[in-house]
Structures are given as C-alpha cells and as structure tokens.
Amino acid sequence: xxxxxxxxxxxxxxxxxxxxxxQGKLLPHTVxxxxxxxxxxxxxxxxxxxxxxxxxxxxxxxxxxxxxVCSLLLPEEARRSSLxxxxxxxxxxxxxxxxxxxxxxxxxxxxxxxxxxxxYRDDPPLQPVSTELxxxxxxxxxxxxxxxxxxxxxxxxxxxxxxxxxxxLEAYSENTQSSLLYLLLxxxxxxxxxxxxxxxxxGKAQGIVTCLRAICYHSSRRKVYLPMxxxxxxxxxxxxxxxxxxxxxxxxxxxxxxSQAHVHLQHARSFGKNVPASAAPAFLQTVVLEDYxxxxxxxxxxxxxxxxxxxxxxxxxxxxxxxxxxxx
Numbered sequence: 244x245x246x247x248x249x250x251x252x253x254x255x256x257x258x259x260x261x262x263x264x265x266q267g268k269l270l271p272h273t274v275x276x277x278x279x280x281x282x283x284x285x286x287x288x289x290x291x292x293x294x295x296x297x298x299x300x301x302x303x304x305x306x307x308x309x310x311x312v313c314s315l316l317l318p319e320e321a322r323r324s325s326l327x328x329x330x331x332x333x334x335x336x337x338x339x340x341x342x343x344x345x346x347x348x349x350x351x352x353x354x355x356x357x358x359x360x361x362x363y364r365d366d367p368p369l370q371p372v373s374t375e376l377x378x379x380x381x382x383x384x385x386x387x388x389x390x391x392x393x394x395x396x397x398x399x400x401x402x403x404x405x406x407x408x409x410x411x412l413e414a415y416s417e418n419t420q421s422s423l424l425y426l427l428l429x430x431x432x433x434x435x436x437x438x439x440x441x442x443x444x445x446g447k448a449q450g451i452v453t454c455l456r457a458i459c460y461h462s463s464r465r466k467v468y469l470p471m472x473x474x475x476x477x478x479x480x481x482x483x484x485x486x487x488x489x490x491x492x493x494x495x496x497x498x499x500x501x502s503q504a505h506v507h508l509q510h511a512r513s514f515g516k517n518v519p520a521s522a523a524p525a526f527l528q529t530v531v532l533e534d535y536x537x538x539x540x541x542x543x544x545x546x547x548x549x550x551x552x553x554x555x556x557x558x559x560x561x562x563x564x565x566x567x568x569x570x571x
Contacts, residue, residue: 296323298371299330306333312559313527316566321430321524324379328426330372331390332419335397345401352398359394363387383430389422405481408472409503416450417443427525437517438525441571444511445526451504452532455497455539458546462487473499487547497544505536512571526571530562 303311303326310332314325335355342348358373367377379385396418406412424442428434454468461468467481474480477495484493508529534555542548555561565571 295371295374296326299326299375302333302372303329306337308554309528309531309558312562313531316527316562317427317524318431321383321427323375324383324430325427327372327375327379328423328430331376332393332423334372335393338397339401339403345403348401349398352394352401355394359387359390379430383432385426385429389425392418392422403466405468406470409470409500412451412454412470413447413503416447416453419446420449420453421446424525424528428522431521431525433519433522433525435519435522437514438519438522441511441514441518441522441526444507445529445532445571448504448507448511448532449528451500451507452535455500455504455546456535456551458484458497459487459552469496469500489545489547494544497539497546501536501539501544504532508532508536515570518571520569523569523571524566527562527566529571530565531558534558534561 300311303314307329310329311326314322314329317325335352338348338351342351354368355373358368358370361367362373362377362380365377365381367373376390380387396415400415406415421443424446425439428438428442458467458469462484465485467484469484473496476499477492479492479496483490511526511529535551538551538555539546542550
C-alpha cells in the first residue's frame with residue numbers, strides 16, 4: 244500500500260484527512276467507502292420502505308378512493324402519514340366483510356391490538372400498514388387513545404347487528420371516523436378546540452353517510468344495519484331494504500337519516516370562523532359528503548336509484564378547489 248494511506252473499519256483515508264477528521268474538519272475530498280454488506284442492507288431497507296408506502300397507497304386507492312384523493316391534497320409533510328392512517332382504517336373496516344366467522348375477525352382485531360402496543364414500543368410487526376403507521380406515530384407523536392378507539396369500536400361492530408337507534412350510529416361514527424380526523428389534525432400539527440368540535444361533527448356525518456351509501460351492498464348480502472328506531476317509526480322492515488323497495492316509506496327512512504348527517508355538517512361549519520385555516524385540509528371529506536347528500540336529495544332519497552352507484556367525475560376537481568380556498 245502506498246505510504247501515507249491507511250485502511251481502517253472499511254474507510255479509505257489518507258493521513259492528512261484523518262488528522263482533519265479528528266479535529267472536526269473533514270476535508271471535502273475525503274472518500275468514504277462502505278462495506279458491500281452495509282450497502283446491501285441499506286438498499287434492502289430502502290426497498291422495504293418503498294414497498295410499505297406503495298402497499299398503503301394501493302390499498303387506499305382501491306378501497307377508499309375519496310380518502311385517497313383527499314390525502315393527495317394534504318401538505319407534503321402530512322401526506323404519507325395520512326395514507327398510512329387511512330390504510331389502517333381500511334384494514335380494520337374490511338375485516339367484517341372478509342371473514343366468514345366472528346372468531347376469525349376477533350383474531351385479526353387482536354393482531355391490531357398487539358401491533359398497536361408494539362408500535363408504541365418502537366417495535367412494530369413486519370407488516371406494511373403497521374410499519375407505516377409506526378412511522379406516522381413517530382413523526383407526529385400521534386395520540387394512542389384515538390387509534391385504540393378505532394380498533395375497539397371496529398371490534399364491537401363484528402356483532403353484525405343493526406343499530407338500535409340513530410344515537411348508537413353516531414357514537415360508532417364518533418369513535419371511528421371522528422377519531423381518524425383527530426389523528427389527521429395531529430399530522431397537520433393542529434391543536435385547537437374548535438377544530439376538534441368540527442372534526443367530531445364531520446366524523447358523525449361521515450359515519451351516517453357511509454351507512455347510507457352501503458345500503459345497496461349490504462342489501463345484496465341480505466344485511467341491514469340502519470337504525471331500527473327510525474325504521475320502526477315509518478313501518479319499514481329489513482325485508483323492504485333487502486328486496487330493494489323504492490316505496491315512499493323507505494325513502495322517508497333515508498330522508499330522516501340523511502337529514503341528521505346534514506345537521507352535523509351544518510354544526511361543523513358553524514365553527515368555521517374559529518377553526519384555523521391549517522385544519523381545513525383534514526376536513527376535505529365534507530366535499531364528498533355534501534356531494535352524496537345533494538345527489539340523494541335529487542332522486543328523492545331513493546337509495547336504490549342507479550345514478551347513486553356512479554362516481555362523480557368532477558369530485559377530484561371540486562376537492563382541489565376546496566383545498567385551494569382552504570375552507571370546508
């Protein structure tokens with residue numbers, strides 16, 4: 244080896260550079276060579292990270308397209324975490340429809356309970372969504388309680404029964420959809436009581452609208468989850484929905500439920516003057532909710548009308564305009 248050059252710990256340095264490095268003055272022309280094993284390890288880590296991120300993006304795009312578009316319109320520093328949270332929400336939401344036995348569903352929920360504990364111990368399981376969720380938790384110091392509430396109420400929902408009343412549906416929506424919005428606000432760095440109040444009402448509206456939008460799908464599987472008290476009030480049976488009845492009494496049930504979602508949207512907007520503009524990106528979902536409520540009103544609350552099964556092609560544009568205005 245040439246004089247004045249040494250190799251130690253995989254680093255190729257000359258003596259003058261080494262002297263400057265010790266003094267905290269590493270020369271710009273110093274060359275550092277890492278071992279092949281280190282390079283391979285870093286490449287594997289980078290590929291794994293990209294795979295996890297892509298998995299979440301694909302999952303949200305395919306199962307929650309509206310949420311996917313909303314996430315793309317968030318500030319860059321919150322975008323990836325938002326997709327991780329929505330992927331987590333999708334994972335839990337699809338358990339009920341993807342298992343044939345409640346026991347299997349409970350096992351999956353137990354996985355997420357355990358995963359959550361491991362995430363907050365900085366030791367997440369090697370699963371794409373949990374790894375991305377761990378990254379979001381670390382980056383934004385997300386509140387564990389909100390994530391726990393989502394898991395707990397999704398697990399209760401495995402009971403596979405209709406809501407006894409509208410208040411029960413609202414409570415479920417608060418614990419799942421509103422909790423997700425609280426987490427999105429944390430990703431945006433927003434800590435504001437008025438924003439929290441708005442998030443609570445928007446989450447309830449979203450839960451109610453989701454219940455309405457799923458009527459056709461659930462009816463095709465001979466399932467009805469609508470609040471029983473409102474159905475009984477109008478003399479509507481579960482069989483009416485299962486056979487796709489378009490009678491006035493069925494529309495009256497839909498009207499009452501949709502009206503409550505509209506009330507929650509109005510309440511959320513009543514806080515608008517006090518909610519910081521930085522919170523508005525978390526509430527872009529209001530555009531989606533408003534769009535559905537307007538369309539179901541135009542067809543006189545006939546949830547089985549074919550037009551309601553089509554996506555609004557202008558929705559992405561409407562979401563962009565709302566994000567540009569920084570309002571909800």
